[in-house]
Amino acid sequence: MAETPVLEVEDLAKTFDVSRPWLQRVLAGEGRRTLRAVDGVSFDIPKGTTLSLVGESGCGKSTVARLVVGLYRPSRGRVLFEGVELERARAVAEQRRRMQMIFQDPYASLNPRWRVKDIVAEPIRAFGLVKGAAEQQEMVGRLLTQVGLSPADGEKFPHEFSGGQRQRISIARALSSNPDFLVCDEPTSALDVSVQAQILNLMKDLQQRLGLTYLFISHNLSVVRQVSDRIGVMYLGRLVELSPAETLFTAPRHPYTRALMEAIPDLDMTGRQRIPVGGEVPSPIDPPSGCPFHPRCPLANDRCKAERPALLPARGTPESLTACHAVEEGRDPPPRPAGMDQRMGTTATAL
Amino acid sequence: MAPLLEVRDLRVEFPTRRGTLTALDGVSFDIAPGEVLGMVGESGAGKSMTGAAIIGLLEPPGRIAGGEIRLNGKRIDNLPYEQMRRIRGREIGAIFQDPLTTLNPLYTVGRQLVETIQSNLGLDAAEARRRAVHWLEQVGIPAAAQRVDSYPHEFSGGMRQRVVIALALCAEPKLIVADEPTTALDVSIQAQVITLLKGLARDKGTSMMLVTHDMGVIAETADRVAVMYAGRIAEIGPVREVVKHPKHPYTRGLMASIPPLDRRVEKLAQIDGSMPRLSAIPPGCAFNPRCPEVFGRCRVERPVLLEAGGTRAACWLYDPASEKRAPEAMRHG
Numbered sequence: 057m058a059e060t061p062v063l064e065v066e067d068l069a070k071t072f073d074v075s076r077p078w079l080q081r082v083l084a085g086e087g088r089r090t091l092r093a094v095d096g097v098s099f100d101i102p103k104g105t106t107l108s109l110v111g112e113s114g115c116g117k118s119t120v121a122r123l124v125v126g127l128y129r130p131s132r133g134r135v136l137f138e139g140v141e142l143e144r145a146r147a148v149a150e151q152r153r154r155m156q157m158i159f160q161d162p163y164a165s166l167n168p169r170w171r172v173k174d175i176v177a178e179p180i181r182a183f184g185l186v187k188g189a190a191e192q193q194e195m196v197g198r199l200l201t202q203v204g205l206s207p208a209d210g211e212k213f214p215h216e217f218s219g220g221q222r223q224r225i226s227i228a229r230a231l232s233s234n235p236d237f238l239v240c241d242e243p244t245s246a247l248d249v250s251v252q253a254q255i256l257n258l259m260k261d262l263q264q265r266l267g268l269t270y271l272f273i274s275h276n277l278s279v280v281r282q283v284s285d286r287i288g289v290m291y292l293g294r295l296v297e298l299s300p301a302e303t304l305f306t307a308p309r310h311p312y313t314r315a316l317m318e319a320i321p322d323l324d325m326t327g328r329q330r331i332p333v334g335g336e337v338p339s340p341i342d343p344p345s346g347c348p349f350h351p352r353c354p355l356a357n358d359r360c361k362a363e364r365p366a367l368l369p370a371r372g373t374p375e376s377l378t379a380c381h382a383v384e385e386g387r388d389p390p391p392r393p394a395g396m397d398q399r400m401g402t403t404a405t406a407l
Numbered sequence: 408m409a410p411l412l413e414v415r416d417l418r419v420e421f422p423t424r425r426g427t428l429t430a431l432d433g434v435s436f437d438i439a440p441g442e443v444l445g446m447v448g449e450s451g452a453g454k455s456m457t458g459a460a461i462i463g464l465l466e467p468p469g470r471i472a473g474g475e476i477r478l479n480g481k482r483i484d485n486l487p488y489e490q491m492r493r494i495r496g497r498e499i500g501a502i503f504q505d506p507l508t509t510l511n512p513l514y515t516v517g518r519q520l521v522e523t524i525q526s527n528l529g530l531d532a533a534e535a536r537r538r539a540v541h542w543l544e545q546v547g548i549p550a551a552a553q554r555v556d557s558y559p560h561e562f563s564g565g566m567r568q569r570v571v572i573a574l575a576l577c578a579e580p581k582l583i584v585a586d587e588p589t590t591a592l593d594v595s596i597q598a599q600v601i602t603l604l605k606g607l608a609r610d611k612g613t614s615m616m617l618v619t620h621d622m623g624v625i626a627e628t629a630d631r632v633a634v635m636y637a638g639r640i641a642e643i644g645p646v647r648e649v650v651k652h653p654k655h656p657y658t659r660g661l662m663a664s665i666p667p668l669d670r671r672v673e674k675l676a677q678i679d680g681s682m683p684r685l686s687a688i689p690p691g692c693a694f695n696p697r698c699p700e701v702f703g704r705c706r707v708e709r710p711v712l713l714e715a716g717g718t719r720a721a722c723w724l725y726d727p728a729s730e731k732r733a734p735e736a737m738r739h740g
Binding site for chain 1 (some may be wrong): 449450563565566593594595596597598599601620621622623624626627628650651660661662664665666667668669670671672673674675676677678679681682
């Protein structure tokens with residue numbers, strides 16, 4: 057029998073009430089308005105692997121991250137942590153200890169008035185993992201060393217560190233409760249590219265050494281390629297494609313995935329003429345009917361406007377789950393690798 | 408052809424209580440008519456500062472402490488505020504990262520465009536309005552004739568940045584300084600805006616200085632690129648050359664640390680350490696403590712921009728008089 061995945065997410069949905077105040081609603085004669093941030097997302101993450109969610113702003117990827125660690129309560133569907141319903145799992149401190157989160161902004165996520173050693177030790181104290189100050193100090197020193205800082209850095213305050221070093225402190229804090237599962241919400245997007253490489257290397261190294269499982273949230277496809285085993289592409293609160301990382305890049309199937317890959321400026325196509333995908337992401341308050349991508353999709357037909365596509369194995373590449381009628385009916389052009397021409401190899405994005 | 412913009416030995420200082428910080432130190436480059444020059448570098452490298460110095464909008468107490476900036480051969484770095492204000496808009500257009508702070512939320516976009524066109528080109532109201540609609544069409548705003556009377560908040564982020572581009576272009580300046588024009592945008596919108604900027608610069612023969620941290624954007628848009636590090640230019644040259652055959656060890660490290668889209672690498676190349684603070688720039692080459700090629704001279708003597716086979720790099724490896732030479736510099740003699 058296969059091992060239970062660390063995380064299973066089934067038909068997860070989250071709606072936010074964005075209605076105007078009651079009196080204004082009554083006067084204007086309008087009803088409540090809801091924003092569907094996440095709308096029926098399912099995936100699982102086997103132990104020791106990384107699943108990444110990518111998409112543009114407002115696609116719901118960060119909301120999924122917050123649902124998965126219990127910062128939001130789902131409106132529908134469920135999250136299972138090692139086969140146990142999240143709410144039950146989180147009631148037990150021992151289970152809570154095992155999942156941690158790393159946030160995007162290393163300037164906002166560290167308390168500026170606390171010394172680094174206290175920041176890193178907070179989860180240790182909260183979960184009562186060690187007895188005595190000496191043991192705690194030794195553990196903090198070990199954690200700081202593990203992320204490439206020195207134990208002496210524990211005496212300093214966050215403002216004395218650069219962005220990359222602060223993100224290392226966030227990682228040390230997340231690791232201090234000895235977790236198995238880390239949710240990383242854009243951990244490198246506030247960092248410069250040479251520092252981003254340091255943090256990505258550190259995260260990969262820690263995963264191998266400690267057997268961690270990651271849910272990695274990012275908008276940067278080339279970063280995601282470096283860290284993921286599987287990748288889910290989100291659009292307007294839904295998963296449009298869920299594929300093994302290599303397949304997603306060598307044979308992207310969903311028209312949105314293809315458009316996204318096409319839009320990335322890269323170092324090889326200096327001066328090329330691009331054909332950008334037209335239009336913008338519609339509002340999640342009033343999403344389009346049927347497939348949410350149909351107003352921007354070159355392959356859309358009447359079925360796409362009326363019927364919501366299910367996430368199904370794609371023709372030709374059954375390891376890719378794709379929510380697209382065109383792919384299901386075989387109306388899509390044959391898959392081609394991302395970044396089409398690979399003369400020199402250095403396709404890339406943000407510094 | 409004479410360059411449109413010449414920057415010579417530009418030095419920008421910030422007096423603080425603890426001493427004077429040098430934010431830009433000996434920055435020199437030209438932009439030819441119709442050329443797009445990219446400026447890349449990590450946060451704090453001085454790329455935005457260079458743009459701000461050119462358009463005369465350095466934030467006090469920052470000030471130009473040395474060097475000169477010439478536009479069409481005429482010095483513009485020492486002009487009084489009023490004269491500089493006339494050059495901004497008319498001769499140099501500016502595009503900033505955040506379209507919301509550039510646009511006045513209380514006026515319709517049409518009014519902002521009309522005002523800019525009238526004050527710079529001296530046209531009557533009807534003609535100015537006709538041009539405002541024309542520019543909104545040029546930047547790809549659908550139903551421009553109706554949208555001209557909308558307020559900035561009625562546009563989406565991508566559309567707002569298009570309005571800002573229209574605003575920068577409507578006085579038909581010769582040079583545009585664009586500071587991270589696509590950083591606040593999603594990747595699919597970014598692609599639309601880059602295509603637009605590139606097309607307009609080509610059609611109108613406008614020169615552009617494009618400041619960004621995104622090497623991909625530079626590779627697609629710029630003709631030449633300058634790489635900045637700790638307030639100095641580390642390397643400058645044709646974009647293909649800098650991207651494919653970087654010469655400065657910093658540029659090499661930077662290029663190698665960009666995660667590739669077309670393959671997975673087990674371990675990304677990383678440059679250990681971080682850029683020095685302005686208050687602690689090391690003597691000699693600013694990059695020397697992090698440089699894998701460092702040798703004696705680098706720690707004492709500041710390198711000048713040297714011919715490095717296709718580009719110019721501020722690195723002693725390319726000086727024939729150095730005790731250590733880059734392998735390719737040896738080949739070229």
